[in-house]
Every structure is written in structure tokens, then in C-alpha cells.
Amino acid sequence: xxxxxxxxxxxxxxxxxxxxxxxxxxxxxxxxxxxxxxxxxxxxxxxxxxxxxxxxxxxxxxxxxxxxxxxxxxxxxxxxxxxxxxxxxxxxxxxxxxxxxxxxxxxxxxxxxxxxxxxxxxxxxxxxxxxxxxxxxxxxxxxxxxxxxxxxxxxxxxxxxxxxxxxxxxxxxxxxxxxxxxxxxxxxxxxxxxxxx
Amino acid sequence: xxxxxxxxxxxxxxxxxxxxxxxxxxxxxxxxxxxxxxxxxxxxxxxxxxxxxxxxxxxxxxxxxxxxxxxxxxxxxxxxxxxxxxxxxxxxxxxxxxxxxxxxxxxxxxxxxxxxxxxxxxxxxxxxxxxxxxxxxxxxxxxxxxxxxxxxxxxxxxxxxxxxxxxxxxxxxxxxxxxxxxxxxxxxxxxxxxxxx
Numbered sequence: 001x002x003x004x005x006x007x008x009x010x011x012x013x014x015x016x017x018x019x020x021x022x023x024x025x026x027x028x029x030x031x032x033x034x035x036x037x038x039x040x041x042x043x044x045x046x047x048x049x050x051x052x053x054x055x056x057x058x059x060x061x062x063x064x065x066x067x068x069x070x071x072x073x074x075x076x077x078x079x080x081x082x083x084x085x086x087x088x089x090x091x092x093x094x095x096x097x098x099x100x101x102x103x104x105x106x107x108x109x110x111x112x113x114x115x116x117x118x119x120x121x122x123x124x125x126x127x128x129x130x131x132x133x134x135x136x137x138x139x140x141x142x143x144x145x146x147x148x149x150x151x152x153x154x155x156x157x158x159x160x161x162x163x164x165x166x167x168x169x170x171x172x173x174x175x176x177x178x179x180x181x182x183x184x185x186x187x188x189x190x191x192x193x194x195x196x197x
Numbered sequence: 198x199x200x201x202x203x204x205x206x207x208x209x210x211x212x213x214x215x216x217x218x219x220x221x222x223x224x225x226x227x228x229x230x231x232x233x234x235x236x237x238x239x240x241x242x243x244x245x246x247x248x249x250x251x252x253x254x255x256x257x258x259x260x261x262x263x264x265x266x267x268x269x270x271x272x273x274x275x276x277x278x279x280x281x282x283x284x285x286x287x288x289x290x291x292x293x294x295x296x297x298x299x300x301x302x303x304x305x306x307x308x309x310x311x312x313x314x315x316x317x318x319x320x321x322x323x324x325x326x327x328x329x330x331x332x333x334x335x336x337x338x339x340x341x342x343x344x345x346x347x348x349x350x351x352x353x354x355x356x357x358x359x360x361x362x363x364x365x366x367x368x369x370x371x372x373x374x375x376x377x378x379x380x381x382x383x384x385x386x387x388x389x390x391x392x393x394x
Contacts, residue, residue, distance in 0.1 A: 168357035
């Protein structure tokens with residue numbers, strides 16, 4: 001099936017989804033500033049006008065791409081669902097770390113944009129961090145009520161722990177400082193316990 | 198001694214220092230965006246022209262104020278120098294927390310500006326976080342080599358822990374979530390141990 005055939009057969013929703021997937025892939029190796037509608041048009045082989053039709057403007061396009069990337073991270077980092085809580089946590093953390101390694105430029109630019117003046121991206125980033133850390137408590141309820149106590153206080157601390165994880169992983173990707181992937185994961189998981197138990 | 202007498206007697210360096218102190222105080226209750234040269238001129242009772250003479254422009258003025266604020270934080274959070282490491286750490290953390298409580302608006306705007314596009318403020322914030330977390334290792338060497346091991350890896354993790362502290366304290370100031378000041382400090386100090394020992 002040639003790409004032009006694909007293009008004709010896809011519904012607008014499918015087409016938009018495909019364009020977002022290309023956008024997420026492109027974001028992996030460049031910053032948001034460098035992720036232009038023009039680049040996506042070239043990569044997808046369609047006109048800029050059609051892309052503006054799908055996304056409106058560059059900011060809306062970035063928001064859509066980042067939302068999709070964040071959904072991907074959430075799916076990729078789902079705990080395996082079996083094993084003790086610490087093993088599951090390390091598996092989830094490992095998937096997150098691998099994602100950041102593979103998509104470093106885009107991830108870093110998201111974090112910077114999110115903390116800077118871009119209110120929409122800040123909100124998406126905050127919601128994602130909250131969703132990821134709140135999921136710790138879902139697994140906890142199912143698996144081990146003594147390791148992770150679910151209170152507003154521990155949720156606050158778990159979200160702060162997510163900031164630690166993000167900071168450590170971004171630093172580690174730039175310079176591992178002699179830490180192996182496994183040791184980093186074990187240390188990060190270990191720091192959660194005194195915060196939420 | 199009236200303020201006009203004070204003004205006449207001060208050297209340019211003393212005058213600049215006094216203006217920075219006013220700037221830091223003003224920053225405590227407002228964001229960097231709201232900290233204008235005009236406001237400082239009104240507050241200090243001197244002309245805008247003279248302030249531009251001292252600081253150049255708004256960005257340079259902000260940088261000077263933030264540098265001074267960061268020096269203040271570093272001094273205020275110096276560990277007491279006696280007591281076991283965990284007690285000293287909690288004292289230092291407590292001083293940091295109280296500073297953020299007292300200067301919330303300005304501190305929050307610094308963190309946002311630092312992570313956003315403002316490269317100079319980002320660097321000052323990063324240097325400050327590094328200085329604060331590196332100081333953990335100075336005390337450690339003097340006091341307890343078994344609690345805090347000094348390696349590039351533990352320094353990376355201690356800096357990430359500083360991000361956890363900042364995130365948790367900023368969240369706690371907005372909504373304590375049932376956590377007392379002392380419990381928050383104990384949890385934050387407790388999270389450092391598995392990272393650096």
C-alpha cells in the first residue's frame with residue numbers, strides 16, 4: 001500500500017493521529033522550537049495548509065504533540081502488574097528512563113517549556129507528573145498497603161519524588177557519573193519508601 | 198539619621214548593596230515581572246535614572262537581586278555545625294522552608310523564570326542548587342562518612358534530591374495536605390539517606 005493510497009483511505013481522525021505520531025517521533029531528536037509545521041509537512045509529504053487545517057497554529061500543534069507524547073509515556077511506564085511493589089516500581093522507572101534516553105532533546109525542551117512561560121505545556125506536564133505519581137497509589141492499593149500509604153500528604157511527597165526522578169534521569173542522561181542504569185533505578189525507588197510509607 | 202543624610206554618606210558600593218536589599222525584600226511578595234526599576238525607585242526614594250546607573254537595565258537588575266537572594270538563602274541555610282548529621286540537615290532544611298514561606302511569590306517566579314527561557318537566571322538557580330546540595334558533602338566529611346558517601350554518583354543524586362525538596366516545599370506552601378512542618382522536614386531528610394549512603 002503506497003503512502004498516497006494510505007492518505008486517501010484514512011479518515012481525518014486517523015490522519016491526525018498519524019501526523020501526531022510523526023510529530024512525536026520528530027520531537028524525540030529536537031527541541032519544541034525546532035519542531036515546525038513546515039518540518040512535519042516535509043516529513044509527512046503533505047501541504048502546510050493541510051497541517052494548519054488539522055492543528056490550527058504552531059502552539060496548538062505543539063500542545064497536541066506533547067499530549068500524545070505524554071500519553072505514550074503513561075502507557076509505556078505502566079507497571080507490569082505482577083511482582084512485588086519495588087520490582088514493579090523499578091520496571092516502571094526503567095521504562096521511563098529508557099524513554100527519556102531515546103527522546104532526550106524533545107523531553108528536555110518540554111520540561112523547560114513547561115516550567116517557563118508556556119502555561120498550556122506547564123499544565124500538561126504537571127498533569128502527567130501527577131498521573132504518573134498517583135498511579136503509584138493504584139498499584140499500592142492492589143498490592144501492598146504497608147509500603148505505600150495513600151494520604152494527601154504522601155501524594156504530595158510522591159509528586160515531589162517524581163520531580164526528583166525527572167531531575168536525576170535528565171542529569172544521568174547527560175553524564176551518568178559512574179551510576180549504572182540498575183543502580184540509578186534502585187536508588188530512585190529506594191528514595192520513595194521513606195516519603196510514602 | 199534621616200534617609201537623605203544616609204544617602205549622602207554612603208559609597209556607591211554601599212548604596213548598591215542597600216538597593217539590592219530593598220529589591221530582595223520587594224521580590225519576596227511579588228513576581229520578577231512585577232519587580233520594576235520604577236517600583237524600586239519609589240521605594241528607595243531615588244530617581245529612576247540613578248537606578249539605571251547602578252543596574253543598567255531591568256534584566257541586569259533582576260539578575261543582581263536574584264544573586265543577592267540566593268546568597269541570602271545560602272547563608273540562612275548554613276547547617277548549625279554541631280549535632281548529628283540528620284539533625285543538622287533538618288535544621289538547614291527548616292531554614293530553607295521558612296525562607297520559601299516568607300518569600301513565596303518571588304521564589305516561585307524565580308523557579309519559573311529559571312526553568313524558562315531566561316538563561317542567566319537558570320544558571321544562577323542551577324549554581325545555587327548545586328552549592329546547597331554540594332554543601333551536604335562538606336558537612337558529611339567533617340561529621341559522618343558513613344551516612345553520606347562523596348562520589349560523583351551521590352552528588353548527582355543529592356542535586357536531584359534538591360529538586361525534590363524544592364518541589365515538595367513549594368507544593369506544601371500552597372497546600373500543606375495535612376503535613377506538619379516537622380513531618381515534612383523529617384520525610385525530606387529521610388529521602389536523602391537511600392540516595393547518598
